[in-house]
Amino acid sequence: FSRADVERLAQVLRMQRDHYLPLKVIREHLDAVARGEQPQLPASGPQRDGAGPTGFDGTPGGVDNAAGAVGPQVTEAERPTAARVGRSELLAAAGVTGEELAEWQSYGLVTAAADGSYDAGAVTVARLVAELGRFGLEPRHLRAMRAAADREAGLVEQVVAPLRRHRNPQTRAHAEATAKELAGLSVRLHAALMETSLGVRIQ
Numbered sequence: 001f002s003r004a005d006v007e008r009l010a011q012v013l014r015m016q017r018d019h020y021l022p023l024k025v026i027r028e029h030l031d032a033v034a035r036g037e038q039p040q041l042p043a044s045g046p047q048r049d050g051a052g053p054t055g056f057d058g059t060p061g062g063v064d065n066a067a068g069a070v071g072p073q074v075t076e077a078e079r080p081t082a083a084r085v086g087r088s089e090l091l092a093a094a095g096v097t098g099e100e101l102a103e104w105q106s107y108g109l110v111t112a113a114a115d116g117s118y119d120a121g122a123v124t125v126a127r128l129v130a131e132l133g134r135f136g137l138e139p140r141h142l143r144a145m146r147a148a149a150d151r152e153a154g155l156v157e158q159v160v161a162p163l164r165r166h167r168n169p170q171t172r173a174h175a176e177a178t179a180k181e182l183a184g185l186s187v188r189l190h191a192a193l194m195e196t197s198l199g200v201r202i203q
Contacts, residue, residue: 007143010108013150084117094126104129107139108146152190156182 008030015026032039085093091101104110109129110122129142156179163175191202 010143010147010150013154014108014111084113084119085123086117087112090118090123090126093123094130096126096130100130101126104139107143109139109142152186153183156186 011030012023012026015029029039087098087101091098094101101110104126105112110118110125112118112122129139132142159182160175160179163171163178166172166175195202
């Protein structure tokens with residue numbers, strides 16, 4: 001894949017994650033942007049069972065083989081909520097400037113909600129990006145990490161998507177617990193692979 005292909009795939013993943021849009025709508029949106037237009041992203045609710053893409057295990061809402069993306073079938077109200085901070089609060093908490101934040105957002109490292117607020121995780125991301133910058137790593141160098149994280153998140157979503165669509169609240173709660181466990185294992189695997197590649201102990 002070329003760099004442009006990777007960037008486009010990462011953008012598709014973000015749009016599916018943040019807006020729950022089908023691939024057809026995302027393609028039309030990206031095509032309009034390429035023509036110089038400034039289309040607004042349409043609101044998209046959760047799809048009904050059987051209406052979404054099919055995963056590797058044959059269940060609806062899994063990874064779409066054509067784009068490697070996940071279409072989570074869940075409304076915002078069903079997702080766990082996290083504390084949100086404003087732009088000034090994020091800048092103060094991370095100790096960065098507005099120019100730095102704007103650059104990070106342009107590379108997709110930090111994303112804001114429609115109302116301009118940020119989730120609590122954005123503060124951690126901003127701090128880490130700033131720390132890596134001390135070693136000469138620029139935002140353009142970190143796009144690969146963003147793309148890798150999106151791919152890993154897609155694998156987790158593939159596993160828990162059928163549980164999240166379930167009508168039973170306990171099953172949906174189990175989906176969130178499973179997602180957290182899978183994410184933790186993924187982080188541990190990533191650290192172990194880094195240790196193997198570098199021949200050093202991280203912790």
